[in-house]
Amino acid sequence: MIFIKEIARNILDWYQGKWNQGLNRYPWRIGKKNPYQILIAELLLQHTTAKAVSDNNSYQIFLEKFPDIFFLNRAKIQDLIKILNPLGLYNQKSERIKKLTKYILEKCEGQIPKDKNDLLKVPGIGDYIANAILTFTYDQNEVPLDNNLKRIALNVWNIKTKENLIHFYKKLAEPNPKIIYWALFDIGRFHCRKPVPICKGCPMIQYCGFFKLKGS
DNA sequence: CTCCAGCTGC
DNA sequence: GCAGCTGGAG
Numbered sequence: 576m577i578f579i580k581e582i583a584r585n586i587l588d589w590y591q592g593k594w595n596q597g598l599n600r601y602p603w604r605i606g607k608k609n610p611y612q613i614l615i616a617e618l619l620l621q622h623t624t625a626k627a628v629s630d631n632n633s634y635q636i637f638l639e640k641f642p643d644i645f646f647l648n649r650a651k652i653q654d655l656i657k658i659l660n661p662l663g664l665y666n667q668k669s670e671r672i673k674k675l676t677k678y679i680l681e682k683c684e685g686q687i688p689k690d691k692n693d694l695l696k697v698p699g700i701g702d703y704i705a706n707a708i709l710t711f712t713y714d715q716n717e718v719p720l721d722n723n724l725k726r727i728a729l730n731v732w733n734i735k736t737k738e739n740l741i742h743f744y745k746k747l748a749e750p751n752p753k754i755i756y757w758a759l760f761d762i763g764r765f766h767c768r769k770p771v772p773i774c775k776g777c778p779m780i781q782y783c784g785f786f787k788l789k790g791s
Numbered sequence: 792c793t794c795c796a797g798c799t800g801c
Numbered sequence: 802g803c804a805g806c807t808g809g810a811g
Contacts, residue, residue: 620807627798627806663797663806671809701809721807760807769805 582782583750589778590758599761601625602634610687610712611643617704618672623662625764631661644685647676675699691717716752718744723763724756730767730785 593599603616615637619628628634637658641647655669662668678697679687687708688694694705706717718724718741728734734743748755758778766777774780774790783790 617807622796622798622806622808624799624806661798663799664795665797667796667809699809703808707807719807722805723807756807763807 578782579746580750582779583747583755585778586747586755586758586762587751590754590761593761593765599757601629604757608712610689610708612638613708613711614687614700614704615641617707618668618675618699619659619662621668622664625760627662633658633662644676644679644687647672648680650676671699689713710752710756714753716745716748718748719756720744721760723760723767726769727759727763727767727779730772731779731783733784 590599603613603620608616616628616634619634619637640654640658641650650673652669652673655672656665659665659668675698679685683693683697688697689709691705691709694700694708695702700708703719703721707719709715709717710719720737720740724744725740728740728743732743734740744756762777762779766773772785772790774783774786777783777786780786780790
């Protein structure tokens with residue numbers, strides 16, 4: 576993988592191009608976000624398209640009503656369901672938010688943990704959201720390994736095991752973890768999608784095993 | 792591994 | 802109808 580820096584550059588250029596066209600300017604990507612704001616974004620986005628969260632302004636409305644964990648603690652379950660309704664999964668999401676808020680207030684003095692192991696103890700926060708908070712809030716390089724990243728790595732480089740995925744993505748994301756991972760989510764949706772990838776315009780096309788075999 | 796659980800595009 | 806959507810818990 577001696578071309579890894581080149582691939583990273585292509586990905587960053589691709590992302591910038593989309594950004595200039597206004598195609599990936601999601602509200603949770605604009606400006607500097609604190610851990611609470613990233614946590615809420617990830618909870619809303621679970622099993623939900625970025626388009627849905629973005630189009631309904633759910634994220635902005637949620638943060639206006641509940642700008643921090645203390646406001647959120649006073650929220651009624653019905654208020655949460657009302658905002659989350661357009662996204663689907665609102666019962667599960669609102670219950671999860673209530674439990675997680677209670678835990679953070681009672682066990683963490685209202686502060687979202689900065690340590691990976693402490694994040695994982697919070698109910699509702701798993702490996703993905705813990706890494707997303709560390710990477711998207713603090714500019715660390717903890718791989719937010721979701722189905723997009725798994726599918727891309729399998730198609731492009733035939734990387735399968737979790738250890739290999741983590742090792743590879745840490746290297747790839749090195750120049751700018753936050754932007755690279757956001758870009759990969761978008762590439763997973765625009766190009767490296769199921770059931771058939773749309774390779775035209777993909778920034779990784781010249782390095783891609785799938786494209787060499789049967790890409791179009 | 793299975794279940795969760797609603798909306799969307801196909 | 803059905804699979805997929807920036808997963809987590811048991």
